[in-house]
Amino acid sequence: MSGHYESPIREPLILGHKTYHDITVDVARPVESKAGKLWWIAFSFAMLAFIYGFGCIAYTIGTGIGVWGLNRTINWAWDITNFVWWVGIGHAGTLISAVLLLFRQKWRMSINRSAEAMTIFAVVQAAIFPLIHMGRPWVGYWVFPVPNNFGSLWVNFNSPLLWDVFAISTYFSVSVVFWYMGLIPDFAMIRDRATKPVTKRIYSILAFGWGGNAKHWQRFEELTLVLAGLATPLVFSVHTTVSFDFATSIVKGWHSTIYPPYFVAGAIFSGFAMVQTLLIVMRKVNGFEDYITRKHIEYMNIVIIVTGGMVTVAYLTEFFIAWYSGSRFEDFTYFTVGAATGPYWWAFWLLIICNVLVPMTLWVRPWRRNFLWTFIVSIVINIGMWFERFDIIVVNLSRDYLPSSWTMFMPSFVDVGIFLGTMGFFSVLFLLYARTFPVLAQAELKTILKSSGESYKKDHTEHEHEENEH
Numbered sequence: 100m101s102g103h104y105e106s107p108i109r110e111p112l113i114l115g116h117k118t119y120h121d122i123t124v125d126v127a128r129p130v131e132s133k134a135g136k137l138w139w140i141a142f143s144f145a146m147l148a149f150i151y152g153f154g155c156i157a158y159t160i161g162t163g164i165g166v167w168g169l170n171r172t173i174n175w176a177w178d179i180t181n182f183v184w185w186v187g188i189g190h191a192g193t194l195i196s197a198v199l200l201l202f203r204q205k206w207r208m209s210i211n212r213s214a215e216a217m218t219i220f221a222v223v224q225a226a227i228f229p230l231i232h233m234g235r236p237w238v239g240y241w242v243f244p245v246p247n248n249f250g251s252l253w254v255n256f257n258s259p260l261l262w263d264v265f266a267i268s269t270y271f272s273v274s275v276v277f278w279y280m281g282l283i284p285d286f287a288m289i290r291d292r293a294t295k296p297v298t299k300r301i302y303s304i305l306a307f308g309w310g311g312n313a314k315h316w317q318r319f320e321e322l323t324l325v326l327a328g329l330a331t332p333l334v335f336s337v338h339t340t341v342s343f344d345f346a347t348s349i350v351k352g353w354h355s356t357i358y359p360p361y362f363v364a365g366a367i368f369s370g371f372a373m374v375q376t377l378l379i380v381m382r383k384v385n386g387f388e389d390y391i392t393r394k395h396i397e398y399m400n401i402v403i404i405v406t407g408g409m410v411t412v413a414y415l416t417e418f419f420i421a422w423y424s425g426s427r428f429e430d431f432t433y434f435t436v437g438a439a440t441g442p443y444w445w446a447f448w449l450l451i452i453c454n455v456l457v458p459m460t461l462w463v464r465p466w467r468r469n470f471l472w473t474f475i476v477s478i479v480i481n482i483g484m485w486f487e488r489f490d491i492i493v494v495n496l497s498r499d500y501l502p503s504s505w506t507m508f509m510p511s512f513v514d515v516g517i518f519l520g521t522m523g524f525f526s527v528l529f530l531l532y533a534r535t536f537p538v539l540a541q542a543e544l545k546t547i548l549k550s551s552g553e554s555y556k557k558d559h560t561e562h563e564h565e566e567n568e569h
Contacts, residue, residue, distance in 0.1 A: 166511060196327065266340040
């Protein structure tokens, strides 16, 4: 009996009786064929939202931030909520790729490419918000510690905006390198299959002269491991930095040490939910039912259950500490005008339903393995996580230390328009990516075909039975 196969009890990760060539053909199909009607409909809607959103951004820059629903008490609201939400969504990609690679999880192979692309596109959306929140985006370069013509103008290291710049730029650059590295063997595959000279030329440039020999693979493996090692601490540091935007201030309800782990767990929670949403759609549209299987969806849901549990514990801790600390301000924020009973009670209860109660249904195995239910839950979680950020920011700011400056926040049509625009921009990028780049890591999928492909698994199990009978 050979010892290098995985246990026959586990379900195969690649369904259908696939050969190596079948995987190549399946992965290259969306890139080589023409886009279908469904793709064009989705693209048109995304493009409309994108254009409308950028109209709103232009209006904001031309007129001033007064067109947003901000007031003198609530000067951070809708835009920073969206910023934190997008950065959170971008978290799953690096986690799936880097952390699961280090733990040698085979099930990441079918989903890592889409998750990495999602990370990059989500971080692009997130970066838009602090930039336009400055009010004067044309002096945005002042936040970088670059030599400049103002004598010795140094950036203000006390400003949370600056920490965001460092967090996002580091995260973005590492994610792009990691994603591109993994794509090189796939670009080479498309280059070798291309029939049109222009296509062949473009993919030749992208493939960096990849030849697929042993030396290339050795370097590829080494670099992937090094990058995964670099990216893993980033998963934790980036959202910790984003949480410091709040936790280091003296606003009641923000000034808390639970924020860093709470934000990281919440980010992974919402990121995995977004990956689920995209994968379930892409699985149908691109016909990847054999590669993105029930098993993948179930493993992803298990991560969602774990991080959802952490987030729930964090919510309980916040209320417990508000009561236990005896601080009048914390008591006021959580119990007197309370998130649960105050003017924003609806946002609070939406958050509890979406982030605590609905994900609990994933404990039931048939539901956890159901594609439609997973799709619904993933969308509900993302709505809930948006409200979580909204609650943290708006509820705590609306009731200031001075009752005379208490206000309510109402988003203007520009606020909503910019958010819709980033959703459109994200969708446009993702749809274009799914047509031009290989969406599955075909080279990596081939490495697990022998141990996790359906036909190999069946043959091996039968062979074992025969051996045992003899």
